[in-house]
Amino acid sequence: MSAITAPFRRIAAYYDDPEYFSQILKIALPITLQNFVFSALNMASVVMIGQKGEVAVAAVGLAGQVFFLLNLVLFGLGSGTAIFTAQLWGKGDLENIRKVLGLSLRLSLGTALFFFILSQFFPEQVLGIYTTDAQVIAVGASYLRVFSWTFFFFAITFGYVFILRSTGNVRLPVIVSVISLVINAFFTYGLVFGAFGLPEIGVNGAAIAIIIARGVECVILVFATYADKTSPAAATWEELRFFDWGFTWKIMKPVLPVAFNEIFWSLGITTYNIIYARMGTAAIAAFNIFGTLDNLAFIFFIGLGNATAILVGNKIGAGDEEAAQRYAGRSIGLAMSTGVLVGVLVLLLRNPVLSLYNVSPEVLGYAYKIMTIAALALWLRASNMIIIIGTLRSGGDTIYSLVLDGFVIWLVGVPLAALGAFFFMLPIQWVYLLVLSEELTKFILGLMRYFSRKWINNLTQSV
Secondary structure, three states: OHHHHHHHHHHHHHOOOHHHHHHHHHHHHHHHHHHHHHHHHHHHHHHHHHOOOHHHHHHHHHHHHHHHHHHHHHHHHHHHHHHHHHHHHHHOOHHHHHHHHHHHHHHHHHHHHHHHHHHHHOHHHHHHOOOOOHHHHHHHHHHHHHHHHHHHHHHHHHHHHHHHHHOOOOHHHHHHHHHHHHHHHHHHHHHHHOOOOOOOOOHHHHHHHHHHHHHHHHHHHHHHHHHOOOOOOOOOHHHHOOOOHHHHHHHHHHHHHHHHHHHHHHHHHHHHHHHHHHOOHHHHHHHHHHHHHHHHHHHHHHHHHHHHHHHHHHHHHOOOHHHHHHHHHHHHHHHHHHHHHHHHHHHHHHHHHHOOOOOOHHHHHHHHHHHHHHHHOHHHHHHHHHHHHHHHHOOOOHHHHHHHHHHHHHHHHHHHHHHHHHHOOOOHHHHHHHHOHHHHHHHHHHHHHHHHOOOOOOHHHHO
16 A cells, blocks of 8 residues: 555655745746736637637737737747846846846837838738638738737837846736736727717727827836836936947857747647648637637646746746745646646536637537547646746746757648648648647657756856
């Protein structure tokens, strides 16, 4: 009996650390709440747009791919600089934190400008990469031209949010996001359907609603940050405009692999979506519907990944590498076990969620099967998020992360998905199963790297 129970006792002893759970939940829960509200209201927006038919769903979903790419590049820049700010906060270096913020804002706004130009002047060409459906392209291009005005608000917000999170202030971004998302839901309903005395604009009404919400979010966040004079993010104009080539290179050396990681990974995801879209409008509409529930299912792991990155970075910056190793390991195990439970919940919610959409039985059938496969593999994707975002990146191991996350998708996932879709002519759910081979590869290689301890690097010494 003792031999049977021994592994369980070791696991219980490994997780017997109230300080870990106290710190991880203090950061993870507010971020999870923020992402839950965002995903829930985003799902509500998709459902509202879905009442206009599957062309509207496909058009807005494909237009959203441009924002998806922007979001991931900004996430790469933000999470890359957050590696420094988390470790610098552990060391207590406020001056360099604010210099990093200034650099992050310049990079983010430059990226937003690039995507804005694409969306304003070449929307048809961009959407034509994904689909040949002229009606979907026309609706999506009109939506994208309006929607792209949010990019600048989003870039500024992103820069401040990452600094606030990595220095322990997760409450302010959550409060501001909840306010913004409620405003977004109100105006989306009003402008799409002509409610609350607002004009009925249709699909473009959803884009206008996002502009209003993102603008309010940006203004409130910046105002509240500077209202607190002690905030690490309350940088002066001189600190924000500080520029030195030596300092910039020291920051960018580990940040660039993260940015390239997100670019290569996002282009891989974009290629997946091109493959799905080329399989037909029903296939891409089904995948967009699946994405709304998938975002809800994944919110806790986004919070856990960000919280792990902050705490592990703080521990490395403070010189406590043993605690960093333990915290990362506990979070990986927590993601695996919780991923199984959330996967079961997704299986139970498939039918209620799908009943909300006014689309064809073919689209619903595809979405149901994709959700089933995704639910069974949720633990795998959740674990990879903690390994890559929460562990390797926070330890400054950004080149290995680039190989693991940015290259494996092209070496494994994309070739198998293309073969399944265009050579073997498989249904979309089996193509998605082939895509998940990428996740299994990353999981095996990522765990090997974690146990090697080669991922732990104290970056504060470089600045």
